[in-house]
Amino acid sequence: MEMLILLLPLLPLFSAALNHVSYKQAGHKAAKTSVAFGVINFILAVALLAMVMGGDKTSQVALFDSWGILIADPLSVLMALLISGISLIVRIYSIKYMIEEAGYGRFFMLLDLMTATLLLMVTAGDLISLLVAWHLVGVLLYFLLGFDSRSHTAYRYAFWTLITYRVGDIALVLAAGLLFHAYGTWSLSEIFAAVTENPGAHQYFGFVLEELVGFLLAIAAFARSAQFFLHTWLPYTMDGPTPVSALMHAGIVNAGGFLINRFSPIFIQTESTLHLLFIVGLVTAIIGSVLMLTQNDIKKALGYSTMGQMGFMIMECGLGAFSLAIYHLIAHGLFKGTLFLGAGTVINKARKHDGVPQDDLYTFVVERQSAQQRQPWLMMVGITLAVPIIILFLAHWLVAQNFFQNQGAIVLLFFGWITGAQLLFTTYRMHTQNIWRLIGIIILSFTVIVLGYAFISHAFDLFLYPDAAFREQIYAAAGIDIFWFNVLVLLTTAIIVASWVLIYYSEQNHMSEQKKITQWWIRFYALISREFYIIDFYSWLTRTIFKAATRLNVLLRWR
Amino acid sequence: MSGISILIVGLFLPLFPLSMIFNELFSRFTSAKLRIALLIVWPQVGIILAYLFEVNIPDWVITWALFTALLYAFRGLTLREIGLWTSFIATSSWAILWVVLDSDTTFSQLMFYTLGLSLPLCLLVLLCGELEKQFGAAYTGLYNGLAESLPRFSGVLVFVILAVVATPLFPGFTVMLTAIFSTSASSIITGVTISIVWLFWTWAGARLLQDLIVGTPKENGKVDLSLNTTWAYTAALGLLIVGGIYSIGGLS
Numbered sequence: 001m002e003m004l005i006l007l008l009p010l011l012p013l014f015s016a017a018l019n020h021v022s023y024k025q026a027g028h029k030a031a032k033t034s035v036a037f038g039v040i041n042f043i044l045a046v047a048l049l050a051m052v053m054g055g056d057k058t059s060q061v062a063l064f065d066s067w068g069i070l071i072a073d074p075l076s077v078l079m080a081l082l083i084s085g086i087s088l089i090v091r092i093y094s095i096k097y098m099i100e101e102a103g104y105g106r107f108f109m110l111l112d113l114m115t116a117t118l119l120l121m122v123t124a125g126d127l128i129s130l131l132v133a134w135h136l137v138g139v140l141l142y143f144l145l146g147f148d149s150r151s152h153t154a155y156r157y158a159f160w161t162l163i164t165y166r167v168g169d170i171a172l173v174l175a176a177g178l179l180f181h182a183y184g185t186w187s188l189s190e191i192f193a194a195v196t197e198n199p200g201a202h203q204y205f206g207f208v209l210e211e212l213v214g215f216l217l218a219i220a221a222f223a224r225s226a227q228f229f230l231h232t233w234l235p236y237t238m239d240g241p242t243p244v245s246a247l248m249h250a251g252i253v254n255a256g257g258f259l260i261n262r263f264s265p266i267f268i269q270t271e272s273t274l275h276l277l278f279i280v281g282l283v284t285a286i287i288g289s290v291l292m293l294t295q296n297d298i299k300k301a302l303g304y305s306t307m308g309q310m311g312f313m314i315m316e317c318g319l320g321a322f323s324l325a326i327y328h329l330i331a332h333g334l335f336k337g338t339l340f341l342g343a344g345t346v347i348n349k350a351r352k353h354d355g356v357p358q359d360d361l362y363t364f365v366v367e368r369q370s371a372q373q374r375q376p377w378l379m380m381v382g383i384t385l386a387v388p389i390i391i392l393f394l395a396h397w398l399v400a401q402n403f404f405q406n407q408g409a410i411v412l413l414f415f416g417w418i419t420g421a422q423l424l425f426t427t428y429r430m431h432t433q434n435i436w437r438l439i440g441i442i443i444l445s446f447t448v449i450v451l452g453y454a455f456i457s458h459a460f461d462l463f464l465y466p467d468a469a470f471r472e473q474i475y476a477a478a479g480i481d482i483f484w485f486n487v488l489v490l491l492t493t494a495i496i497v498a499s500w501v502l503i504y505y506s507e508q509n510h511m512s513e514q515k516k517i518t519q520w521w522i523r524f525y526a527l528i529s530r531e532f533y534i535i536d537f538y539s540w541l542t543r544t545i546f547k548a549a550t551r552l553n554v555l556l557r558w559r
Numbered sequence: 560m561s562g563i564s565i566l567i568v569g570l571f572l573p574l575f576p577l578s579m580i581f582n583e584l585f586s587r588f589t590s591a592k593l594r595i596a597l598l599i600v601w602p603q604v605g606i607i608l609a610y611l612f613e614v615n616i617p618d619w620v621i622t623w624a625l626f627t628a629l630l631y632a633f634r635g636l637t638l639r640e641i642g643l644w645t646s647f648i649a650t651s652s653w654a655i656l657w658v659v660l661d662s663d664t665t666f667s668q669l670m671f672y673t674l675g676l677s678l679p680l681c682l683l684v685l686l687c688g689e690l691e692k693q694f695g696a697a698y699t700g701l702y703n704g705l706a707e708s709l710p711r712f713s714g715v716l717v718f719v720i721l722a723v724v725a726t727p728l729f730p731g732f733t734v735m736l737t738a739i740f741s742t743s744a745s746s747i748i749t750g751v752t753i754s755i756v757w758l759f760w761t762w763a764g765a766r767l768l769q770d771l772i773v774g775t776p777k778e779n780g781k782v783d784l785s786l787n788t789t790w791a792y793t794a795a796l797g798l799l800i801v802g803g804i805y806s807i808g809g810l811s
Contacts, residue, residue, distance in 0.1 A: 064808050102707075128807060131736070132727040139726055142765070143717075146773070149706035155773045159765050166761050170754035173736065174743050181744035186810075205747055549637040556634070558643060559579040559586075 002061040004048050005072045008080055009119040011041050012087075016112035019105055030105035031095045034112055038088040041115070045084040048077045053463070060125050060189070067186055069125035074464050075261055075326070079122035082330050086250045086337055087115040093341050094243040107147060107241070114140045118251065122258060126186040127176040130262075134172055134220070134255075138165030141252060145240035154239035161233040168223025168230075172259075175216035182209050192265040199269040210266050214273035217263050218280075225256025225310040228284040232535050235291070235303030242344055245299065249306045250337030254329035256310065260317045261326055261464070264474060267317075274478040278318025284311025287532070294528050298343055306336055312415075319408030320478030323460040360431040370429035377508040380428050381501055383439070388420025389413075391447050395454040406475040407485050414492060420446050421500060429507065564612040565620055571605030572657055573650045574620075575627040585646040591688040594642075595681045602653045602673045609660055616661045621742075624657035625752045632759035636766065641687045641697040644767060645680050648723060651756060652676045652731065655738050658753065662741035668809055672737070675730020675802055679722035682795060686716055693781050699767055704776035711784040713772045715792040722799055724764040725757060729799050733806040740810070 015037035019030040051072075052058075058073040091111055098107050117140055121133035138161070145158035180186060182202040183194045195210065202209035221227075226234040234253065238245060260267060260277070267274060288308030295301035309332045316325040356362060363369045392413050423442055432438045465471045479485070530536065570577045581601060588594050631651035638644045656673060664672070689712065690697040706713040725731030735757050743750030784792070 064804075066810070067807060128736075128810065132732075132807075135727045135732075139721065149713075149773055150704065150775050152769075152773055155769050159769065162765060163758070163762060166758050170751075170758060173739055173754060174747070174750050177740040177743035177750060180740055204744060545633075546637050549634050552630075553634050553637065556579070559582045 001051055001056060001059050001072060004044055005070045005123060006061050008041065008044055008123060009116045011037050012112040012116040012119065016109045016116065019109040019112060030108040034108040035091050035095065038091050042084040042088050045077065045081040048072055049081050052077045067126050067128035069129060069187060070123040071125035072123065076123045078326065079258055080119055082333060083115065083118045083122065083251055086247060086333060087111065089337065090243045090247045097243060098241065110140060110144050114144060121255065125188050127179060127188065128186050131173060131176055135169050137252060138162055138169065141248065144244045145237050147241050147244065151239055157233065157236040157239060161237055164223050164230050164233045168220040171216040171219035175213045178204060178209060178213055195265055195269060210269035211271060211273060214267055214270040217259060218273055218277055221256030221259045221314065222280060225253055225314060226307050227280050227311065227314060228287055229534065231284065231307050232538060234307050235300050238299040238303060242340060246337045246340035249340055250333035253306060253310060254333060257313045257317065257325045257329045261322050264322055268473045268477045270477060274318050274320065277314050281311045281315030281318050285315055290528060291531060298347065302336065302339055302343065318478060319411050320406065320475035321408050321412060322474055323464040324457045326464060327457050327460045364430045377504045381504045384421045384424045385497060385500055387424065387443055388446065389417050391450050392416045395450045399454045399458040407479045408475050410489060416450065418496065425503065568605050568609045568612065571601055571608060572653050573627060574623050574654065575630055578627055578631065578650045581650060582646045586643065591684050594684045598649060598677045598680050598684065602656065602677060603670060606669050606673055610666055616657060621657060621661060621749065624654045625749065628654035628756045629752060632756045632763065635763040636759060639699045641690065641699065645683050645687065648760060649680050655734065655753060655756065658738040658742055659734060662737060664737060671806065672730065672734045675806065676734060678799060679719055679729065679731065682719045682792065683723060686719060699770035702777055703771060703774035706772040708776035708779060708781050709783045711789045715784065715789060716771065717768060718796050720764045720768055722796065724760040728803045730803045730806050732803060733810060736810060
């Protein structure tokens with residue numbers, strides 16, 4: 001097993017070296033070498049996962065005395081499989097997609113290096129290796145996004161990515177410095193054992209070490225996973241090659257969720273960091289989704305969609321659902337990778353044929369034509385509010401009876417409830433020959449999805465965190481005072497129920513159609529279309545910094 | 560360490576405004592060989608003197624050194640003349656050595672770290688000379704698109720800049736980690752300041768690269784580095800990486 005872990009990052013590194021030596025002579029060879037090594041890597045990752053699932057204990061191998069430790073535990077092998085898989089797909093896709101690009105061989109070399117670095121990142125068993133990999137991912141991504149050396153725009157936005165990532169690197173370096181100072185070792189397993197054995201033993205600058213480190217790790221995760229205020233790089237990096245966008249959105253951007261899971265023994269000892277994760281994640285999820293809805297560029301819309309999904313992933317961590325975040329990032333990685341790799345074909349097809357299906361779904365969703373004949377609104381309110389919540393409760397009760405004791409689980413159920421209710425509400429207004437048949441199919445689909453989600457996420461929970469007490473500790477760390485939690489739950493429920501009743505009532509009486517567009521609504525739209533002026537703010541800040549630096553240079557006579 | 564000895568060491572491990580002397584000297588030396596000699600010898604003299612004077616660095620000197628490092632890293636953001644850029648980054652990185660000097664690092668380690676910071680800058684001086692030979696001046700913004708017109712040169716330049724801005728596996732990375740790790744537990748502000756200096760280096764390095772290698776080349780017919788020269792640079796960079804990996808092992 002030790003040899004397999006070692007080979008995991010070394011194989012793509014070897015492939016990159018081979019490509020560097022040979023790509024000038026034969027571009028195609030580079031692609032073939034890269035894919036061949038990718039296949040072996042994927043098989044290795046599958047074998048490692050099978051071993052860990054088969055009950056092999058967590059094992060590790062050290063390249064050097066104090067660093068270069070690689071570990072194979074459930075989290076690392078699962079992430080390694082995801083990275084190897086997506087990287088292999090991206091490489092296969094790139095064979096034809098990049099064929100006409102100059103520097104074809106260089107592209108595969110960079111992809112190999114990126115794969116090696118990502119694999120080092122997820123298998124790193126010590127702080128130094130993690131820092132090296134974490135930092136290098138940003139540097140390599142900069143060159144992959146700026147692959148077209150003629151494009152100033154590509155480099156401009158690649159730079160945004162680099163500089164944001166560096167902000168996150170700084171936080172991680174500071175966290176590593178504090179951990180090393182406190183425990184005198186780089187080894188993650190030794191640090192986690194010491195933290196678990198004696199939590200709260202160290203204090204720095206008036207804060208408990210775990211709290212301070214948790215906060216710094218959160219910043220690192222925010223930068224990597226494009227959380228609000230550190231998100232501007234993500235939707236704008238679309239000038240890079242499509243395979244790079246796919247790799248970035250499907251794999252690299254998920255690193256925030258991975259980092260939080262890797263340091264879970266630290267996070268369970270914190271009091272407020274998980275709440276910070278919840279708030280930042282929630283804000284990012286909402287803003288990312290709102291901005292996605294207002295885009296008319298498919299790739300930019302996908303970028304903001306990723307931002308929203310990343311917000312949701314961080315929010316899940318903030319609720320204590322760590323393993324659910326891993327499941328989410330894998331599921332998101334697969335579907336977003338597919339969307340990116342398919343975006344080019346969709347755009348090409350749309351240029352030849354608009355592909356507008358003249359059916360009820362299109363006229364309803366795009367042209368916003370709803371049916372005149374509607375079912376009794378009160379009955380629909382009842383179905384909308386009751387059916388999703390019943391399905392959600394039953395599905396989770398089947399999986400784990402004590403599930404509802406966790407506050408985080410209740411909050412997540414709220415999101416499921418709203419999604420299910422929105423689905424039913426949408427259906428209610430659609431043209432169809434048999435509305436009850438449609439509603440029945442939707443409820444069935446919803447049930448299948450919820451059951452699948454509940455069972456798979458529970459399986460992830462058992463695989464990643466087999467210790468039940470540890471799982472409870474994570475949820476407990478994310479919890480708040482029970483009185484205030486109950487108040488918030490009741491208040492939120494009341495608001496949701498009242499909102500749905502109001503929406504149905506206004507729809508029934510055509511009140512929404514009578515509404516005039518107010519000045520406030522236009523202002524709000526302007527705010528969204530300018531992306532909350534955050535990019536303008538950063539541009540102004542950059543100009544100010546450059547002006548100040550130039551003035552200083554003139555003042556000091558360039559010496 | 561007395562005030563006088565601090566001032567003497569502060570000349571070689573530059574503290575502002577004494578740093579202006581090094582920058583003035585560097586700009587007066589137009590020969591690449593002299594510049595390289597200066598980049599290697601100047602900070603080593605500082606380290607040797609610091610040990611001769613039996614270092615016991617007061618906190619205010621660390622603050623002064625950090626201010627110098629931050630000042631030159633910040634000013635480096637808008638520089639377009641590559642020679643000047645080199646000397647500013649040298650000043651900024653050597654000022655950080657005061658922090659390392661104050662840690663548990665041994666004399667030989669420190670000499671090694673200093674060399675690790677200087678050598679990438681020496682390679683940059685050589686590349687700068689190459690640009691002057693080709694274009695008459697080593698200046699960003701005058702010509703661009705080097706990735707296309709001089710691919711080998713650009714490849715080497717990218718790696719040299721990465722080494723200068725302390726990217727992982729190069730020795731500068733170990734120096735920065737040593738500086739941050741040795742101070743962040745006692746003063747988070749010091750740790751954050753060093754990190755910001757590091758961030759500015761990356762920013763300045765990325766700007767320099769973008770202004771040189773990106774775009775469509777304005778002039779054709781320029782002569783790229785020969786294969787042998789490219790391999791020589793590759794070997795030098797490879798040695799730096801080996802040195803970087805070796806030095807990471809000594810982190811404590």
